[in-house]
Amino acid sequence: MSTTQLESEAQSDLFSPLQISDFQLKNRIVMAPLTRCRSDDNNVPTDMNRLYYQQRATAGLIITEGAQISPQGAGYPNTPGIYNIKQVQAWKKITDAVHEKGGRIFIQLWHVGRVSYPGIQPNDAPSLAPSAIKAEGTYVQPRAIELAEINDIVDEYRNAAENAMAAGFDGVEVHAANGYLIDQFLRDCSNQRTDHYGGGYENRTRFLLQVLDAVIKTCGSARVGVRLSPVNAFNSMSDSNPEALFSYVVEQLNPLNLAYLHLVEGQIHDENEAQTDDVFDPKCLREIYQGRYMSNLGYNKASATAAIQTEKADLVSFGDLFIANPDLTERFLLDAELNKTDLDTRYGGDEKGYIDYPLLPVTN
Numbered sequence: 001m002s003t004t005q006l007e008s009e010a011q012s013d014l015f016s017p018l019q020i021s022d023f024q025l026k027n028r029i030v031m032a033p034l035t036r037c038r039s040d041d042n043n044v045p046t047d048m049n050r051l052y053y054q055q056r057a058t059a060g061l062i063i064t065e066g067a068q069i070s071p072q073g074a075g076y077p078n079t080p081g082i083y084n085i086k087q088v089q090a091w092k093k094i095t096d097a098v099h100e101k102g103g104r105i106f107i108q109l110w111h112v113g114r115v116s117y118p119g120i121q122p123n124d125a126p127s128l129a130p131s132a133i134k135a136e137g138t139y140v141q142p143r144a145i146e147l148a149e150i151n152d153i154v155d156e157y158r159n160a161a162e163n164a165m166a167a168g169f170d171g172v173e174v175h176a177a178n179g180y181l182i183d184q185f186l187r188d189c190s191n192q193r194t195d196h197y198g199g200g201y202e203n204r205t206r207f208l209l210q211v212l213d214a215v216i217k218t219c220g221s222a223r224v225g226v227r228l229s230p231v232n233a234f235n236s237m238s239d240s241n242p243e244a245l246f247s248y249v250v251e252q253l254n255p256l257n258l259a260y261l262h263l264v265e266g267q268i269h270d271e272n273e274a275q276t277d278d279v280f281d282p283k284c285l286r287e288i289y290q291g292r293y294m295s296n297l298g299y300n301k302a303s304a305t306a307a308i309q310t311e312k313a314d315l316v317s318f319g320d321l322f323i324a325n326p327d328l329t330e331r332f333l334l335d336a337e338l339n340k341t342d343l344d345t346r347y348g349g350d351e352k353g354y355i356d357y358p359l360l361p362v363t364n
């Protein structure tokens with residue numbers, strides 16, 4: 001093996017920089033999108049949110065919590081939006097704070113579709129979904145989106161992407177995972193449409209590709225990532241053939257030259273059984289995808305390093321670990337002990353369990 005090969009292998013770990021888009025990430029450690037329900041009652045990010053993101057700016061890339069693209073896109077209280085001027089101004093303070101610390105930040109564009117509650121939707125209207133099929137639990141019965149309404153929702157994504165650029169984000173991640181609107185179009189448990197948005201894979205993927213097209217035209221493909229979760233059953237999701245469906249979806253992503261594909265490689269909340277069908281390991285999608293691949297779910301320093309060294313991933317995102325360890329990057333670097341995540345303060349509340357996790361003492 002030549003010296004050059006040895007050197008490049010030695011460089012390939014969690015701490016090696018990576019070029020995505022027209023800028024370089026300083027390492028491969030990504031903060032995964034995390035719903036925290038701590039924006040204000042008008043869905044505007046707060047100073048507390050700003051500090052939270054700034055504390056985590058040593059990640060190579062931060063992906064924000066899902067930010068709804070419209071009032072209808074919300075499914076939980078106090079999640080931030082990215083559809084009005086107050087939200088843009090508040091996010092601008094956050095992107096400035098992260099950039100000041102040398103970090104990079106993408107915003108996740110979110111529409112929950114049918115995963116919404118009475119009291120969350122404007123005028124208590126039914127939530128919107130590809131088909132009028134309710135998710136299990138206390139959700140409202142959704143109303144099937146009319147064909148003529150689809151372009152309006154695509155326009156909401158476009159506006160949100162414009163707002164994201166105005167707010168100073170380095171890019172956007174289109175949330176097409178975890179049983180929310182775009183995923184509801186992709187998988188056949190929730191999409192039984194008889195028009196050209198339902199039926200075969202091409203039809204079910206149409207909405208995702210339209211959204212990506214609109215967002216790419218706004219931001220440029222190098223500033224757009226997408227998140228998929230092929231076997232995640234969270235939010236009552238399943239598909240009759242996830243391997244064929246998601247292989248098709250990923251093939252369609254190849255020509256788009258996105259910043260990255262972000263893959264949730266299993267089941268996110270363990271109260272449900274993952275839809276693995278024994279035969280389909282979503283990690284095999286890495287073989288199909290030709291661009292930057294970001295792995296997510298349950299990684300630690302060792303498994304993430306192994307994934308990067310064996311080229312199973314270009315980037316790895318960490319969720320729970322970033323909740324409790326704002327300085328996760330430094331802790332990984334030093335092999336320092338990790339704080340434990342307090343699940344009671346995960347969703348909603350105040351500073352506690354949000355911006356008060358201890359940092360390592362600074363040693364210069």
Ligand code: PHB
Binds near residue numbers: 066177268
């Ligand atoms: C959650 O709040 O549990 C949640 C939100 C968005 C996701 C996944 C999980 O994509």
